[in-house]
Amino acid sequence: MIDIWLLVGIGSGIISVGAALYLYYWVMRQDAGSERAQEVARWIREGAASYLKRLYIALTLVCVVLGFIIAIVFSFDLTQLGTGSVDVEPMRGVIMAAAFVFGAVSSAIAGYLGMGVAVQANVRSAVAVSDSINKGFRVAFYAGSVMGLTMVGLAVIGMCAIFYLTGEPEVILGFSFGASTLALLAKAGGGIYTKTADIAADLVGKIEVGIPEDDPRNPAVVADNVGDNVGDVAGMGADIFDSYVASTVAAMLLGAAMTGPDSLKYTVFPLILCILGIYASLIGIQFVRVGKNGKPGPALNFGTVITCIIFGAMVTALVLLGGYDLSTLWSTLIGLVVGVVVGFTTEYFTSEEYKPVKETARVSNSGAAITIITGFSYGLLSILPSVIGIVIATLVSFYISEASGVITGIYGIGISAVGMLSISGMVVSSDAYGPIVDNARGIAEMAGMDHSVIVKADVLDSAGNTAKAITKGFSISAAALTVLALFAAYAEIIEARGISVEISLRNPLVIAGVFLGAMTPPIFSALTMLSVTHNAFDMIEEIRRQFKEEPGILAGKVLPDYTKCVSLAAHGALSSLVLPAFLAVGLPLLVGFVLGPDALGGFLGGAIFTGVIFALLMSNAGGLWDNAKKFIETGQYGGVGSEAHKAGVVGDMVGDPFKDTAGPSLNTLITVMSLVSSLFAPVIAAFHIF
Amino acid sequence: MTVHLYLSLIPEALIASMLSPEEFGAYYAVGTQKKSRGQAIFFEIDPKFRSDFFHIEEGVKRCVVHEDGSPKSSIYISVYRVLENIPVDAIQSLYLTTQDGRTLGLDKSTQFPEDEGGLHLYREISPVSPLVVSSQGPKGFYELIVKNPTSLIKLPAVCFAELRLGDLAEDPQKGKIGDLPYKNMEHLRNCLVSLKTKFVMTKMVDRLPSNGIPFRTVKNGFFVGNQKKMLFFPLPDEKELVSKHYQWWRSATM
Numbered sequence: 027m028i029d030i031w032l033l034v035g036i037g038s039g040i041i042s043v044g045a046a047l048y049l050y051y052w053v054m055r056q057d058a059g060s061e062r063a064q065e066v067a068r069w070i071r072e073g074a075a076s077y078l079k080r081l082y083i084a085l086t087l088v089c090v091v092l093g094f095i096i097a098i099v100f101s102f103d104l105t106q107l108g109t110g111s112v113d114v115e116p117m118r119g120v121i122m123a124a125a126f127v128f129g130a131v132s133s134a135i136a137g138y139l140g141m142g143v144a145v146q147a148n149v150r151s152a153v154a155v156s157d158s159i160n161k162g163f164r165v166a167f168y169a170g171s172v173m174g175l176t177m178v179g180l181a182v183i184g185m186c187a188i189f190y191l192t193g194e195p196e197v198i199l200g201f202s203f204g205a206s207t208l209a210l211l212a213k214a215g216g217g218i219y220t221k222t223a224d225i226a227a228d229l230v231g232k233i234e235v236g237i238p239e240d241d242p243r244n245p246a247v248v249a250d251n252v253g254d255n256v257g258d259v260a261g262m263g264a265d266i267f268d269s270y271v272a273s274t275v276a277a278m279l280l281g282a283a284m285t286g287p288d289s290l291k292y293t294v295f296p297l298i299l300c301i302l303g304i305y306a307s308l309i310g311i312q313f314v315r316v317g318k319n320g321k322p323g324p325a326l327n328f329g330t331v332i333t334c335i336i337f338g339a340m341v342t343a344l345v346l347l348g349g350y351d352l353s354t355l356w357s358t359l360i361g362l363v364v365g366v367v368v369g370f371t372t373e374y375f376t377s378e379e380y381k382p383v384k385e386t387a388r389v390s391n392s393g394a395a396i397t398i399i400t401g402f403s404y405g406l407l408s409i410l411p412s413v414i415g416i417v418i419a420t421l422v423s424f425y426i427s428e429a430s431g432v433i434t435g436i437y438g439i440g441i442s443a444v445g446m447l448s449i450s451g452m453v454v455s456s457d458a459y460g461p462i463v464d465n466a467r468g469i470a471e472m473a474g475m476d477h478s479v480i481v482k483a484d485v486l487d488s489a490g491n492t493a494k495a496i497t498k499g500f501s502i503s504a505a506a507l508t509v510l511a512l513f514a515a516y517a518e519i520i521e522a523r524g525i526s527v528e529i530s531l532r533n534p535l536v537i538a539g540v541f542l543g544a545m546t547p548p549i550f551s552a553l554t555m556l557s558v559t560h561n562a563f564d565m566i567e568e569i570r571r572q573f574k575e576e577p578g579i580l581a582g583k584v585l586p587d588y589t590k591c592v593s594l595a596a597h598g599a600l601s602s603l604v605l606p607a608f609l610a611v612g613l614p615l616l617v618g619f620v621l622g623p624d625a626l627g628g629f630l631g632g633a634i635f636t637g638v639i640f641a642l643l644m645s646n647a648g649g650l651w652d653n654a655k656k657f658i659e660t661g662q663y664g665g666v667g668s669e670a671h672k673a674g675v676v677g678d679m680v681g682d683p684f685k686d687t688a689g690p691s692l693n694t695l696i697t698v699m700s701l702v703s704s705l706f707a708p709v710i711a712a713f714h715i716f
Numbered sequence: 717m718t719v720h721l722y723l724s725l726i727p728e729a730l731i732a733s734m735l736s737p738e739e740f741g742a743y744y745a746v747g748t749q750k751k752s753r754g755q756a757i758f759f760e761i762d763p764k765f766r767s768d769f770f771h772i773e774e775g776v777k778r779c780v781v782h783e784d785g786s787p788k789s790s791i792y793i794s795v796y797r798v799l800e801n802i803p804v805d806a807i808q809s810l811y812l813t814t815q816d817g818r819t820l821g822l823d824k825s826t827q828f829p830e831d832e833g834g835l836h837l838y839r840e841i842s843p844v845s846p847l848v849v850s851s852q853g854p855k856g857f858y859e860l861i862v863k864n865p866t867s868l869i870k871l872p873a874v875c876f877a878e879l880r881l882g883d884l885a886e887d888p889q890k891g892k893i894g895d896l897p898y899k900n901m902e903h904l905r906n907c908l909v910s911l912k913t914k915f916v917m918t919k920m921v922d923r924l925p926s927n928g929i930p931f932r933t934v935k936n937g938f939f940v941g942n943q944k945k946m947l948f949f950p951l952p953d954e955k956e957l958v959s960k961h962y963q964w965w966r967s968a969t970m
């Protein structure tokens with residue numbers, strides 16, 4: 027029966043990828059518009075392709091090095107480490123390394139396809155929206171669905187195939203680590219790229235020269251539009267792919283750690299949830315349609331809610347008919363509900379419909395300092411509902427599962443995380459829609475389309491911003507539950523080696539670990555944001571140089587050299603990743619090998635707590651400042667160009683690296699650190715100084 | 717090639733140029749040759765206009781194409797006291813150029829805006845450029861500072877724009893603050909209140925406004941007049957600007 031589920035999983039993954047390919051070709055059949063529009067889209071497409079090429083070269087190098095290390099380390103029978111004699115099984119090391127590479131490649135393919143369709147759909151959405159908002163919306167959302175469906179499809183194929191072939195969830199850990207490695211490069215690199223271009227384009231274009239947003243005279247305008255894709259499509263997709271796989275493998279490891287005849291059944295249960303999630307997303311996507319009111323936001327929200335209901339019904343049927351303990355149903359549902367609720371509470375703090383954004387816009391009349399203080403304070407407050415949601419999901423799933431006497435409490439938490447992420451197909455579809463319509467608006471502007479098209483593209487864009495904010499809240503909460511499960515998996519792996527993990531605050535090694543771990547997310551944030559400012563200054567110099575050497579650019583007679591800025595952003599983003607990557611991969615190993623497993627446990631705990639807090643604060647405060655500025659631009663408190671607007675622009679600029687660089691990258695950071703720790707836990711258990 | 721005569725208001729200058737108004741605006745604002753930067757406001761003057769005060773003929777003669785065949789961008793004929801020495805009848809269209817070189821042309825209108833009452837905010841553009849509040853409508857303000865001044869101060873000619881005061885026009889003490897081209901709101905309120913409580917018809921708010929000409933806050937248009945006559949150049953409303961002059965409007969509202 028287990029094998030059948032795994033084969034069904036592979037088949038479902040293929041169906042999901044097939045549906046994505048169908049949508050890809052549907053999008054490609056849409057009208058690509060005038061020659062001018064196509065030319066602008068081509069600039070963006072070529073910029074995105076050149077960044078992806080560099081990213082994948084960097085990934086290949088990382089894969090070769092890490093794959094080699096993994097192949098060697100896992101060639102040894104880790105269960106015998108420290109016993110005096112260790113058997114060498116080279117095949118095991120090769121399988122682990124292959125799983126690692128497979129994970130990275132699967133995530134890369136999903137990102138490639140997602141971004142490939144996004145840079146084709148942007149211009150098509152701009153053309154379609156000139157007919158109607160509904161048409162423009164459909165093109166953008168179906169293009170976003172290509173990313174969502176490919177991502178979940180490839181993830182499920184990968185996990186099911188590995189478990190079918192090896193029967194060991196630990197090998198899926200390698201797959202997950204591969205996906206996380208790409209996610210770290212894609213998310214942090216994409217975040218640095220997008221904000222480097224955005225800030226440089228604004229500082230010189232808007233402030234020094236006085237040209238508006240998306241003006242084709244700005245040499246950084248293409249890099250800015252490319253950045254939307256590499257940060258929000260490829261980056262966010264890789265991030266959720268990573269959390270999706272990590273949560274599943276964590277729950278599988280915890281299922282495998284349970285004793286009893288049903289251990290295997292519960293080990294595979296997370297995979298079955300993923301399979302059901304694929305079908306729920308496939309059906310849910312059909313319900314996403316803009317109604318007569320022409321509002322895309324409610325259409326996206328309706329699709330998410332419908333997907334949840336369908337998924338909930340499917341899981342109920344599975345648990346009742348499949349003979350699973352009812353606690354698995356409650357754990358799944360609590361994760362699902364909390365995920366959606368946290369997503370929508372994020373909307374409260376970042377949407378211009380509600381008090382936090384309105385209040386921040388109102389006080390902007392008094393200057394940028396008050397804008398920053400107010401937005402930051404609401405950002406801090408926004409932590410509250412998400413943390414309460416995470417606490418509720420953790421406690422409810424733990425105690426219900428413990429009370430069942432069938433599954434462990436910690437397994438329940440793992441299932442809760444999987445429940446939250448199971449509808450990722452739908453969530454990523456909505457998220458990837460955002461940068462596509464953002465680009466569509468930019469293309470409409472750059473290609474000189476009629477103002478009515480820009481107005482309609484604005485309607486699509488504003489719904490995309492809200493969708494992005496909801497996804498960020500969702501992905502941070504999901505990552506928090508995932509790493510809690512991974513944390514437990516780490517402890518299980520260590521204890522399986524006969525070493526008791528004692529994570530007590532009375533232990534000075536644990537205290538040291540907690541402090542070091544708690545320090546890591548802020549340091550990581552600082553490094554990535556400093557990279558943005560450093561790279562932005564290089565790009566600013568380039569933009570100034572072009573304006574100075576070719577005055578015809580500003581006069582609109584000569585096109586700027588867009589490729590220079592695209593290249594600077596790509597090179598700067600990837601070369602800035604060395605230190606942050608060391609923090610994510612090297613620091614946990616350093617702490618583990620030097621201070622031991624207890625300290626590493628404390629390290630992970632500290633990193634998880636500050637990571638979640640920082641991620642929520644930065645993402646929400648950044649989104650809030652962005653929308654406060656947009657709210658002023660609607661004509662409130664003086665509108666564009668007013669003193670309130672100038673303060674709003676400062677807030678937005680501060681918030682940009684918060685919400686698009688550091689904040690969302692922290693999910694990946696804590697996931698990578700937890701995965702590295704779990705993967706190398708047996709080695710750390712055998713070799714540590716303290 | 718045709719030689720145009722332009723009366724620039726920032727700075728005040730009479731210029732001969734082979735560029736069309738749109739090209740001249742871009743050239744003037746983003747400085748393809750001279751590296752000069754910033755907003756521009758200029759009138760096109762009747763090309764037949766001649767005056768003993770200016771060496772126009774000499775300037776026109778020097779305005780010849782370059783060796784490579786490109787048009788001559790500018791020959792400065794005169795700076796300082798230009799506006800007062802050009803009869804308003806010689807003034808044709810008004811052009812507003814944004815800081816990034818987008819130009820909007822405005823034609824004169826025979827119809828002046830009606831005075832809606834309340835208080836007014838004016839930005840003088842030439843020959844001096846303070847921000848002033850007044851209890852007088854545009855015509856009254858022009859009469860007050862050019863034709864029939866009640867004090868010793870008298871301008872030979874003036875160009876100014878009325879800016880939107882919003883709710884403050886009726887209720888300077890408690891009115892809601894909208895988009896205003898001045899940061900110190902309390903000071904602005906005090907100036908407006910003094911128009912109601914003291915026997916003054918104008919009050920200077922800011923001697924040297926630092927934010928250029930805020931096109932986005934212009935209420936109805938631009939006024940230019942001398943001892944004899946005043947002209948009015950209405951600015952289209954926001955709806956028309958957005959639909960017909962979108963590129964200019966975007967740059968103007970930066």
